[in-house]
Amino acid sequence: MLDLTQRTVLITGATGGIGRAIAKTLYAQGATVILTDINQERLDGLVQDLGERAHALAVNITDKEAPKSLLKFSEPFGGIDILINNAGITKDTLSMRMTDEMWNQVLSVNLTAGFHLIRELLPQMMKKRWGRIVSMASIVGVIGNLGQANYAASKGGLIAMTKSIAQEVASRGITANCIAPGFIATPMTENLPDNVKQAMLDRIPMKRMGTPQDIANVVAFLASDESAYITGQTINVNGGMLML
Numbered sequence: 001m002l003d004l005t006q007r008t009v010l011i012t013g014a015t016g017g018i019g020r021a022i023a024k025t026l027y028a029q030g031a032t033v034i035l036t037d038i039n040q041e042r043l044d045g046l047v048q049d050l051g052e053r054a055h056a057l058a059v060n061i062t063d064k065e066a067p068k069s070l071l072k073f074s075e076p077f078g079g080i081d082i083l084i085n086n087a088g089i090t091k092d093t094l095s096m097r098m099t100d101e102m103w104n105q106v107l108s109v110n111l112t113a114g115f116h117l118i119r120e121l122l123p124q125m126m127k128k129r130w131g132r133i134v135s136m137a138s139i140v141g142v143i144g145n146l147g148q149a150n151y152a153a154s155k156g157g158l159i160a161m162t163k164s165i166a167q168e169v170a171s172r173g174i175t176a177n178c179i180a181p182g183f184i185a186t187p188m189t190e191n192l193p194d195n196v197k198q199a200m201l202d203r204i205p206m207k208r209m210g211t212p213q214d215i216a217n218v219v220a221f222l223a224s225d226e227s228a229y230i231t232g233q234t235i236n237v238n239g240g241m242l243m244l
């Protein structure tokens with residue numbers, strides 16, 4: 001089992017489908033977990049499910065003050081060693097109908113907020129000469145998807161940003177990687193029409209949707225000491241939907 005007992009991890013989007021599985025998995029490996037999402041009640045429920053090494057602060061990740069508030073909140077727990085940049089939204093429609101608001105909201109949550117958080121955290125990680133940054137991209141950020149120009153741009157942006165940050169901090173013991181999930185069963189995908197779901201399943205050699213746990217298992221590895229020589233990478237977790 002991977003050992004995260006000496007580590008404090010910050011997970012954004014922690015009460016979502018994938019975030020919750022990540023929180024449970026890293027907690028089980030001994031990490032102190034700091035959970036953040038929009039709704040404090042849902043966060044409190046998750047803290048109760050986990051136990052005494054779990055702590056939560058609700059913020060809107062796009063607020064200017066959010067990174068500073070989260071860092072301050074984490075101080076009593078030794079600061080943040082591992083960032084799981086997982087919060088994300090979709091606002092889908094064909095490009096010719098996409099409003100500026102739909103574009104800006106998705107870029108702001110999925111890409112800009114992650115950058116702001118990483119920028120605030122890096123000095124701390126540099127001082128410790130150890131750090132792990134794992135950002136949740138998407139298969140859509142690699143191959144695009146009709147109706148998701150905003151989402152694809154945000155996830156492709158995360159992948160490119162991660163490669164740049166990885167180069168900037170590699171010599172300090174800090175790694176930065178992305179995970180690109182395929183089609184995972186969570187609240188984000190449950191409302192898709194049945195015909196869209198079936199069309200997706202037809203493209204997956206394993207003939208099933210992924211589970212949040214499939215993603216959390218890879219997060220755990222990328223958060224550990226064992227992944228020390230992997231940086232600037234995007235790990236595709238998609239049941240064979242895309243093979244690179």
Ligand SMILES: NC(=O)c1ccc[n+]([C@@H]2O[C@H](COP(=O)([O-])OP(=O)(O)OC[C@H]3O[C@@H](n4cnc5c(N)ncnc54)[C@H](O)[C@@H]3O)[C@@H](O)[C@H]2O)c1
Nearest residue numbers: 013015016017018060061086087088138181183184186188
């Ligand atoms: N489910 C999939 O098939 C799939 C595929 C590829 C990538 N992803 C990515 O995985 C990540 C997790 O997705 P999920 O499927 O668990 O979705 P989800 O909707 O269940 O969870 C996303 C979480 O992010 C939170 N969030 C959204 N906007 C926020 C904001 N402004 N401030 C703070 N928190 C905010 C939401 O409250 C929610 O709890 C996302 O980045 C998503 O793009 C999901």
